């Protein structure tokens with residue numbers, strides 16, 4: 001999907017393509033990364049500050065960022081320098097079923113996912129129950145899913161959906177900056193804006209479970 005015009009988008013994507021972009025075909029992360037390190041995903045990475053910082057901090061893990069808007073994704077891809085443990089895909093999360101094998105992920109971050117505030121759009125929220133069930137398929141049992149948001153609507157909805165699908169919530173906080181569970185927090189681009197205004201960030205975690213499918 002393309003929303004905004006950015007200069008020379010095709011050429012810039014081409015420059016990054018070989019090095020960074022995971023193609024839209026069934027993925028074998030072992031051959032993509034050349035090792036069997038755990039793969040941690042972020043869905044809706046925006047300009048990608050968070051996942052790149054994670055990749056720098058954790059060279060013993062691999063990172064996989066998904067973003068549906070190419071003119072946004074290019075800004076994430078162009079930030080990468082020497083990091084070999086990160087790959088990107090321009091795709092909608094709903095289209096990943098064809099691409100991501102079951103049990104291929106060891107963690108998932110949902111950072112400031114679109115809240116879709118109107119109730120009629122709730123099935124588009126990335127914590128809608130059908131998504132959570134799909135995440136349980138992609139994630140190795142017991143992997144952590146973490147959500148951060150400024151939206152009370154999305155936060156309340158996510159608590160409900162996580163509980164309704166039988167998962168156990170943990171590290172639930174209405175103000176991440178006051179919670180010791182998030183001491184190693186890396187701020188995303190969106191989060192920086194809220195932090196500047198001293199607005200609280202909501203956060204939660206749960207562990208994936210195959211028995212719940």
Ligand SMILES: C[S@@+](CC[C@H](N)C(=O)[O-])C[C@H]1O[C@@H](n2cnc3c(N)ncnc32)[C@H](O)[C@@H]1O
Pocket residue numbers: 043044045046047048066067068069072091092093094111112113114188189190191
């Ligand atoms: C509000 S922004 C947050 C970006 C970044 N995570 C941050 O915190 O700075 C949400 C991002 O998720 C992307 N997004 C929303 N729904 C998506 C989906 N279903 N599949 C892939 N990307 C999605 C949007 O294009 C947008 O870039």
